[in-house]
Amino acid sequence: DTAVSQTPKYLVTQMGNDKSIKCEQNLGHDTMYWYKQDSKKFLKIMFSYNNKELIINETVPNRFSPKSPDKAHLNLHINSLELGDSAVYFCASSQRRGVGNEQFFGPGTRLTVL
Amino acid sequence: SQQGEEDPQALSIQEGENATMNCSYKTSINNLQWYRQNSGRGLVHLILIRSNEREKHSGRLRVTLDTSKKSSSLLITASRAADTASYFCATDDGGGFKTIFGAGTRLFVKA
Numbered sequence: 001d002t003a004v005s006q007t008p009k010y011l012v013t014q015m016g017n018d019k020s021i022k023c024e025q026n027l028g029h030d031t032m033y034w035y036k037q038d039s040k041k042f043l044k045i046m047f048s049y050n051n052k053e054l055i056i057n058e059t060v061p062n063r064f065s066p067k068s069p070d071k072a073h074l075n076l077h078i079n080s081l082e083l084g085d086s087a088v089y090f091c092a093s094s095q096r097r098g099v100g101n102e103q104f105f106g107p108g109t110r111l112t113v114l
Numbered sequence: 115s116q117q118g119e120e121d122p123q124a125l126s127i128q129e130g131e132n133a134t135m136n137c138s139y140k141t142s143i144n145n146l147q148w149y150r151q152n153s154g155r156g157l158v159h160l161i162l163i164r165s166n167e168r169e170k171h172s173g174r175l176r177v178t179l180d181t182s183k184k185s186s187s188l189l190i191t192a193s194r195a196a197d198t199a200s201y202f203c204a205t206d207d208g209g210g211f212k213t214i215f216g217a218g219t220r221l222f223v224k225a
Contacts, residue, residue, distance in 0.1 A: 004156070035215075041200060043157070043215040056212055090156055099206035099213045100145050100164075105156030 003027050004106040006091050012112045013081055020077045021109045023091030031055075032074040033092040033103065034066060043090070049074055050097045078111075086113045120203060120219040128224050133190040135219040137203030138183075146179055147204040148188050151218070157202065160188075195225040 004025045013019055025032060033056075034046040048056035049068040063079040074091060088108045094101035121136045137146070145164045149157040163170045163179045163186065170177045176189040190197055200218040207214055 040217060041151075041220075042217045043202065045212060045214070048211075092156070097211060099147075099204075099211065100162065102147070102159040102162065103149075103157070103213065105158070107156050108154075 004091060004093055004104050006089075006106040006109050008109060009107060010110050010112075012114065014114055015081055015083060017081050018077070018079045019081060019111070020075055021089055021091075021111075023074045023076070023106055025072055025091075025093040025104070025106075027093060027095075027104060028072075029093040029095050029104070030071060031094045031097045031101070032068065032071070033094075034074065034076050035090040035092065037088045037090060037108070039087070047074075047076075048097070055097060081111075081113045083113050086111055120201070120216045122219060123217070124220040124222070126222045126224065127193060129193060129195055131193055131223075133193050133197070133221055133223070135188045135201050135221070137186045137188070137216055139186075139203075139205045140184065141208045143181075143205045143208060145206065146177075146186050147213075148175075148177060148186075149202045149204060149215075151200045151202065153199070160201075190221075193221075193223045195223050197221060198223045 007022050031050045033048045037043045047066040052068045065077045068074045088110050090108045091106040092103040094103045147162045148160045151157045161172045174191045179186045200220050202218045204213050204215045
């Protein structure tokens with residue numbers, strides 16, 4: 001049983017397109033996250049939701065819009081994709097909000113924008 | 115700039131040797147965590163050390179924290195080829211809600 005799952009695993013698309021990445025966790029956790037990992041492996045928080053409420057919204061272009069239909073799902077929609085959006089996007093979850101809580105990561109979605 | 119920065123950026127050792135990775139951070143923290151990332155995979159939590167702790171052990175892992183120097187180290191003893199991965203430290207920003215990851219140390223253990 002996969003604790004945190006993401007789809008798709010790979011996404012190759014043209015500049016200007018709109019795409020979505022889906023994330024689901026079956027751990028019963030309250031808090032979910034989206035991270036972006038660039039080519040140098042630097043991992044940066046983008047968004048965090050706690051019980052469907054947005055609690056962290058980093059300086060991310062408004063082309064990125066997260067949506068949490070319920071606390072087990074956190075999707076990421078990206079409009080007008082740009083070359084610089086190419087990266088690996090990780091979803092994660094933790095039992096509660098707060099950095100003392102262990103985060104469980106999904107396998108990542110490698111996005112390539114051509 | 116990043117809160118946590120690992121050193122060295124890359125480390126190559128022989129199986130059986132010990133591997134030491136260091137992490138430095140800038141602001142006060144509540145706790146510090148270490149994660150491992152195998153190639154093409156998500157991060158896996160290894161250990162958490164709180165700001166009032168100085169040392170913690172978990173199996174072959176030993177983590178130290180020196181809040182006066184704003185630094186932590188991760189020691190992997192008797193390394194194995196399966197330990198080959200990137201290792202990240204993660205801290206909070208002092209506010210307690212946002213986790214900030216460093217750029218990681220890439221460890222390569224030769225069999």
